[in-house]
Amino acid sequence: MNRDHRPSYLEIRNLRVVFDRFVAVDGVDLRVDQGDLRFLIGPNGAGKTTTIDAVTALAPAQGSINHNGHELVGRKTHKIVRYGVGRTFQTASVFEDLTVVQNLDIAAGLRRRMRDMVRSRRGVSPRIQEVLEAIGLTDHQETKAGVLSHGQKQWLEIGMLIVQDATVLLLDEPVAGMSQDERDATGDLLAALAERHVVIVVEHDMEFLRKYAQSVTVMAAGKIVAEGTVAEVQASPLVQEIYLGAAGTKSLEEARVDAQLVGLDPDAVTADSAPEGAKN
Numbered sequence: 319m320n321r322d323h324r325p326s327y328l329e330i331r332n333l334r335v336v337f338d339r340f341v342a343v344d345g346v347d348l349r350v351d352q353g354d355l356r357f358l359i360g361p362n363g364a365g366k367t368t369t370i371d372a373v374t375a376l377a378p379a380q381g382s383i384n385h386n387g388h389e390l391v392g393r394k395t396h397k398i399v400r401y402g403v404g405r406t407f408q409t410a411s412v413f414e415d416l417t418v419v420q421n422l423d424i425a426a427g428l429r430r431r432m433r434d435m436v437r438s439r440r441g442v443s444p445r446i447q448e449v450l451e452a453i454g455l456t457d458h459q460e461t462k463a464g465v466l467s468h469g470q471k472q473w474l475e476i477g478m479l480i481v482q483d484a485t486v487l488l489l490d491e492p493v494a495g496m497s498q499d500e501r502d503a504t505g506d507l508l509a510a511l512a513e514r515h516v517v518i519v520v521e522h523d524m525e526f527l528r529k530y531a532q533s534v535t536v537m538a539a540g541k542i543v544a545e546g547t548v549a550e551v552q553a554s555p556l557v558q559e560i561y562l563g564a565a566g567t568k569s570l571e572e573a574r575v576d577a578q579l580v581g582l583d584p585d586a587v588t589a590d591s592a593p594e595g596a597k598n
């Protein structure tokens with residue numbers, strides 16, 4: 319939620335990211351509002367991670383990225399964090415030698431004034447207790463982050479963004495390597511967070527997507543090729559071509575698995591069914 323209580327949004331217009339002469343993101347328009355749970359999908363190399371890297375100034379962006387009226391292009395990463403944009407990485411970056419609460423305290427400290435930090439050392443603040451509850455780590459608050467399971471580390475990282483008052487959460491493959499129970503807990507957590515945040519999830523796990531996505535944006539070769547509900551993007555001929563095509567970096571077997579997961583006939587995948595969308 320915006321400080322003036324209007325719903326938060328992230329609006330990307332004509333985003334281009336060029337590495338040397340290689341165009342990794344090519345004219346992307348993407349708007350996500352608070353209350354939506356948006357999944358960003360596409361084959362390997364489509365430009366998904368580069369898009370969220372551009373939002374956080376970790377990749378060189380051209381175009382416009384607006385968050386609640388603030389233009390982010392041209393800002394440094396720390397300034398973008400202060401505007402409320404938080405992201406996680408495929409490998410959770412938590413302080414392994416510190417406890418769960420200490421990790422959250424440090425993250426919260428990025429936002430708090432010194433006198434509040436001194437006061438909070440006497441105990442766990444109500445705000446942190448609330449976040450511990452939300453991320454399911456209340457019983458692990460004194461556990462060192464290094465011994466948490468992979469899933470718990472991801473939740474802690476998300477908790478660290480929440481205590482920083484992030485209004486945008488950009489999550490890169492949050493359920494990769496998680497057990498089924500952890501996936502379900504993460505899906506429920508993301509659904510709850512989406513009510514109060516702008517949430518964009520980069521994900522390859524199509525089963526997870528079908529269960530939790532409220533809307534989906536599909537990228538291929540640096541461009542957006544479809545957007546809508548899961549059913550709408552699944553019905554898109556271009557998406558079908560991309561997911562039925564075994565060309566590119568996927569093996570035939572991987573392409574068949576992907577096709578099956580988005581509800582398409584895996585037998586329709588052939589080695590020479592090249593994805594048109596990826597050729598542009």
Ligand SMILES: Nc1ncnc2c1ncn2[C@@H]1O[C@H](COP(=O)(O)OP(=O)(O)OP(=O)(O)O)[C@@H](O)[C@H]1O
Pocket residue numbers: 337340342360361362363364365366367368369
């Ligand atoms: N720093 C960089 N320098 C040069 N090329 C890069 C750089 N980062 C990414 N790329 C290239 O940009 C393209 C898009 O990469 P990106 O990681 O965004 O794809 P992705 O859709 O997230 O794929 P995956 O699902 O495999 O993570 C790829 O061809 C990649 O090799």
